[in-house]
Amino acid sequence: MTVEAYTPDGELMTINMGPHHPSTHGVLRLVLQVDGEVVVRCKPDHGYLHRSIEKIGEFLEFPQFVPYTDRVDYVCSMNSNLAYCQAAEALFNAAIPGAITVPERAEYIRVIFGELNRISSHLVAVGALAMDMGAYTPFLHGIGQREGVNDIFEKTCGARLTHNYVTIGGVANDLHAGAEADIAAFCDECEREMVRFNRLITGNSIFKNRLGGVAVVDREAAIAYGLVGPNLRASGVDFDLRRDEPYGYYNRFTFAVPVGAAFAGANGVVGDCYDRFVVRCLEIVESIRIVRQALKLIPPAAAKADDAVGGWQVDAGKILRKPPRGEMYHRVENPRGETGYYLISDGGKKPYRIKIRTGSFTAMSIFEDLAPGLMISDLVAVIGTFDIVVPEVDR
Amino acid sequence: MIARTSSGRLALSDLHAVVTTRFPTVTVEVGEAGATWLRVAPAEWLAVATFLRDVPALCLDSLMCLSGVDLSAVAPAVAPKAGTPKAPVAEPSLVCVYHLHSLSLFHRCTVKVFTARDAASVPSIENIWPVGGYFEREIFDLFGVDFPGHHRLERIMCPDDWIGHAGLRDYVYPTAYNGIALKREGQRFEDGPYMDPAPTDAVKKKAAP
Numbered sequence: 001m002t003v004e005a006y007t008p009d010g011e012l013m014t015i016n017m018g019p020h021h022p023s024t025h026g027v028l029r030l031v032l033q034v035d036g037e038v039v040v041r042c043k044p045d046h047g048y049l050h051r052s053i054e055k056i057g058e059f060l061e062f063p064q065f066v067p068y069t070d071r072v073d074y075v076c077s078m079n080s081n082l083a084y085c086q087a088a089e090a091l092f093n094a095a096i097p098g099a100i101t102v103p104e105r106a107e108y109i110r111v112i113f114g115e116l117n118r119i120s121s122h123l124v125a126v127g128a129l130a131m132d133m134g135a136y137t138p139f140l141h142g143i144g145q146r147e148g149v150n151d152i153f154e155k156t157c158g159a160r161l162t163h164n165y166v167t168i169g170g171v172a173n174d175l176h177a178g179a180e181a182d183i184a185a186f187c188d189e190c191e192r193e194m195v196r197f198n199r200l201i202t203g204n205s206i207f208k209n210r211l212g213g214v215a216v217v218d219r220e221a222a223i224a225y226g227l228v229g230p231n232l233r234a235s236g237v238d239f240d241l242r243r244d245e246p247y248g249y250y251n252r253f254t255f256a257v258p259v260g261a262a263f264a265g266a267n268g269v270v271g272d273c274y275d276r277f278v279v280r281c282l283e284i285v286e287s288i289r290i291v292r293q294a295l296k297l298i299p300p301a302a303a304k305a306d307d308a309v310g311g312w313q314v315d316a317g318k319i320l321r322k323p324p325r326g327e328m329y330h331r332v333e334n335p336r337g338e339t340g341y342y343l344i345s346d347g348g349k350k351p352y353r354i355k356i357r358t359g360s361f362t363a364m365s366i367f368e369d370l371a372p373g374l375m376i377s378d379l380v381a382v383i384g385t386f387d388i389v390v391p392e393v394d395r
Numbered sequence: 396m397i398a399r400t401s402s403g404r405l406a407l408s409d410l411h412a413v414v415t416t417r418f419p420t421v422t423v424e425v426g427e428a429g430a431t432w433l434r435v436a437p438a439e440w441l442a443v444a445t446f447l448r449d450v451p452a453l454c455l456d457s458l459m460c461l462s463g464v465d466l467s468a469v470a471p472a473v474a475p476k477a478g479t480p481k482a483p484v485a486e487p488s489l490v491c492v493y494h495l496h497s498l499s500l501f502h503r504c505t506v507k508v509f510t511a512r513d514a515a516s517v518p519s520i521e522n523i524w525p526v527g528g529y530f531e532r533e534i535f536d537l538f539g540v541d542f543p544g545h546h547r548l549e550r551i552m553c554p555d556d557w558i559g560h561a562g563l564r565d566y567v568y569p570t571a572y573n574g575i576a577l578k579r580e581g582q583r584f585e586d587g588p589y590m591d592p593a594p595t596d597a598v599k600k601k602a603a604p
Binding site: 046047054055094223224225226237239245324325326327328329331338340346347348352357361362364365366369394395 | 426427428429430456457458459460462463464465468469470472492494498501505524525526528529550551552553554561562
């Protein structure tokens with residue numbers, strides 16, 4: 001930690017931040033011991049949204065668990081679906097090689113929708129952060145663009161928030177008619193919007209000074225505390241699962257991996273709040289690049305759903321009626337970083353154990369050591385830049 | 396895009412060999428569907444964990460995931476014929492599964508530490524991988540495993556006064572919590588809320604002056 005040691009000299013006061021504080025993004029409760037405005041001790045209190053999703057999974061058959069993965073992280077439920085379904089497919093394929101081969105078109109749809117959901121999740125993250133910092137307008141720009149993604153999802157799968165679209169063996173149904181044109185139009189619009197957004201807030205010198213040099217997490221601390229995804233990359237660790245452990249079709253695309261580089265200028269430090277913000281803004285642009293490449297490569301729809309090229313779903317019923325024994329830890333890159341599913345199957349129709357490793361849960365582990373010495377208002381920035389989504393913490 | 400790789404990346408068998416040469420008591424186990432892991436005794440786990448993180452050839456600096464698993468209800472590998480008694484489970488029935496990864500060398504390794512179900516205890520690796528402290532609190536909460544050396548081993552998901560450990564396979568869902576009725580098995584929504592006729596001890600204790 002590079003936070004300066006702070007010696008409290010006043011009377012300490014204990015206050016509750018949350019669970020209903022508007023900037024805690026859900027029901028996160030932080031018990032703070034403060035000396036004036038400075039945090040001396042921070043104790044996160046979790047469990048307000050604990051639904052025991054992992055335990056519920058032990059009572060459901062493999063495909064029945066997919067809707068629950070939506071609720072693990074509802075801001076990017078496409079990616080959550082994908083993480084679980086790919087873990088199940090990897091488990092089955094490890095036991096019986098070639099048990100499930102997802103059609104080519106379905107793999108491209110997964111990439112396109114995964115990246116669109118990443119864009120919408122990052123837009124919420126950066127917009128909400130700006131709102132937490134007192135700038136209301138950028139949030140409306142972010143939410144406005146997110147509507148475009150939601151409209152595309154709604155046309156294809158009928159839902160705007162909890163999609164339940166990715167299935168074991170592909171996706172639930174083919175893209176809606178005219179989807180390619182819709183998505184291409186959205187990409188163009190979103191790219192223009194990001195220029196506007198960056199002019200509005202990212203390059204704003206007040207915003208830069210507000211976040212630059214605040215709550216610095218250095219490289220070693222980021223690795224030790226299990227930060228993942230944009231939070232890890234903002235601290236200068238060049239690691240992205242899409243590139244370094246490619247899953248699905250990600251090895252077919254060209255994209256850059258943004259890494260924190262003290263973007264705030266003179267008062268910026270690698271791994272500060274502003275770096276975490278900028279890395280997300282840059283990732284949105286890279287996601288648009290991936291979507292455009294996928295739109296060029298996606299094969300046209302076939303007449304049959306289980307066509308190896310143009311299909312969108314293979315019938316996994318045979319293997320789901322008698323799943324093989326085995327275990328698998330599979331991880332994917334979600335907007336909030338690595339999401340891992342550890343599945344154990346003992347040969348029954350229901351998984352024996354599902355363990356979900358989420359980015360927000362491990363990000364919370366750093367709070368107790370990062371918060372001392374920060375102002376309360378900086379703690380709001382920390383919650384915003386770590387992009388904590390509470391159902392992902394509590395599960 | 397082509398995945399980055401590292402010249403120091405070890406094949407899983409080589410990685411296992413490095414560890415088993417240094418710690419002869421650590422065994423390599425092969426599970427179903429090609430899963431392989433190192434089995435470490437709880438007494439030796441701290442030394443092995445430090446070795447895994449600090450030796451430059453291994454450099455497993457990232458704890459990807461730490462899961463608790465209750466093995467007491469795993470179905471036997473071959474389904475028993477009707478009439479024959481179910482084969483007893485020989486394994487100690489709780490296991491902590493550590494999924495490790497090296498951010499510089501890109502190799503992965505799985506470690507399993509088995510512990511008995513009653514008086515389950517595994518040394519805390521909080522000082523080796525700080526993120527482990529949070530995972531350990533979750534396993535303590537849901538499976539009741541003690542982690543000596545943890546700075547503040549408290550429940551993390553359930554309330555502090557919750558009774559039992561919900562992750563265990565034989566966990567029975569309580570009918571009430573501090574006088575609040577909880578749904579019972581088989582209860583339907585139309586039947587209305589279930590009221591526990593007898594207050595629990597915790598409620599009595601709270602109500603007492």
